Amino acid sequence: MSAVLSWAGDEDALPALGLTSTARSRTRRSQPGELPPEVEQALWRGCDFGSQGGTVVSSGFAALDAELPGGGWPCQALSEVLSPQQSVLEWRLIGPALRDVVSRGGNVVVVGPPKTPHLPGLHHTGIDEKHLVWVQAEAPAERLWCTEQLVKSGSCGAIVAWLPQARPEQIRRLQVCAQACDGLTFLFRPAAAQHESSAASLRVVATFGVDWEVRVHVVKRRGPAHDGLIHLRSFPGGLDSVLTPRLLVPSELIAARAPSRQRTHQGPVHALGGPAASSRLGRHATAG
């Protein structure tokens, strides 16, 4: 909206500046379908992102940064991460951003995680014991209250909260509070919440891919709708140091094993197992 307004303003400003004859001649010389640079600069296209007011923290993935308005996870706003399963990919997705937060001395506060965070593993994403706090909130009301208190205080580097049962009006309340919070706020919610409305300014659906991938689809952002999936390559918990080249593509490994199993074992159990394996294979072919 503001971009459109500024464009209109520029249009008014052009005669006031007094276009010199050289500028006019340059306009005339430009090819049809090609805009003169001063117009090009002021033009807002439908595929551009809206102006991102606040600061951002880079997500650590260039492909994801390119799709996020401002080039990273937004501060002063909620980022909702929807995933079909809990505790599968959280740290892989937000880990690089948290490394950035911790390196600047920010604290990471985890509210109501589904499992126990394991610090030796988190060390590989740059989080240390001085900058991690675990708030064991269980009931939905407790989770919301703790998250709201933390967001209101605005003193955390990053708040990571699991809110499986939050309602849209509660998310809106958090979003209003978050506008005064300088840190990152991640809300992890089930993928079913995708169909509810939400006031969060950024919503992404993240799924897990076998080949050391996290697949991200941006559902809502300040900008045009996003099509397709972003494939982010990430190795959790320091596994990159031990993987052999063959293990870097586990899908091929699985594919190679599946038919051999079908051939060698003949029996009622594996007759059932066979088609399942092949259907899995087929899904991979389409996903890849």
Added chain:
Amino acid sequence: MLWAALLLPLGSAGTLPPDEALRGVATWALQFTPRVAVSEEAVLFEVEASVRLFGGKRALRDRVVQEGADLGVKSFAWATNSLAAHALARAGIENGFKRPLDDLLDGLPMGVLSAVGPHHSTLSKLGCRTLGDVRRLPRGGISRRFDKDLLGAIDRAYGLQPDGHTWVQMPDDFEAKLELMSRVEMAPALLFGARRLLLQMCGWLAARHSGTTAFTLKWAHDSMRSKEVGDGGELTIRTAAPSRNLEHLCRLLAEHLAKVELEAPVGDLQMVATEVVALNERSESLLPDETQAGESLQLVLERIAARLGPERVLRPVLTDDHRLEWMQMWQPVPKPLPRKAIDPVDMPQPTWVLPIPLQLSTRNDRPLYQGLLHLLTGPHRVEGGWWHRLGEGEGATTAHVQRDYWVALSEHAGVLWVYQERLASDETAWYLHGVFA
């Protein structure tokens, strides 16, 4: 000179307010200036020198009026001397600087000066109604017919003679009582009265340049209680860092009061500052300090811990062990971390762990968890712990483990950290212990 007069409401029969109430307001006022005096039903204090510290006259006045109203002050007045401020407060005029003081005082009824009291009937028979009328009487006549106090009081109120006061001394310990307006049956409702006491305590702490790390709220049950119920109860609230921030202490108290169940209706409250330590204040800076804009993390976590319980707001500590369960432990946040940091292992480690390993079913000796697992790398042998005894006496076992850890891949559940353990009679079993998320 900038004098403030704060008037407390009189008793029903025109009696002076209780001594405790006056002392409470005076204690609170000591944070603004050391020159605080109590005169009849009013607390008077002089704040000319403190105006800049509290952000200007307007800000100071707003703060005094707002906090004073919480303390139960009925009316306020500001003037160049204490007697005039007192008289204006009685007449209900707040601003003594709006017009010249003489004009303002001349229009007031003469009853506003206490010194007029004994001679009120005589003066009214002389036809005097306002202070102006009294002032216009011949001075020689007044001093001869009435006592010298009347002329002295009028001179002091009009600023012709200097004032003299006995300053209120700051008490060494803070202890304040409050009788509640009505019996309170629910603990959270005590907060209204407790806030008034907290306000006094914060004023006292500010005057002493200190903060509190522990304060106690005591309550007394009223006399109509049943026999088995005791005299009352108390609640001690501790803070990690010394504080005299009213809002913080108030919210902390509210969290604790929410858990208290009263045995009988409460009539009286008492607040004691049990632990007081000097507080180093942040200096006021020309440039706003951005990092101090919000509440500090410590304060929030303290409030969360007050509601959830301290054992649920945790910070991890690495321990020197290679068994997954004992690699880290969690401790409440206020506890300091050990000075000697343990180097983290540089082997791959999962980012989530299950508190109790989950036994997996198997098919063809391969573990199942949301489908068949594909073992990627391993085994990573973890063995030891015979020295680690759990339990006492007969039931004591050692936490000895002998496990082969594998990184397993599931197409649905992600990258998992599973282990195989040898059971009795050459059986083996698979367990899920962590997730690389």
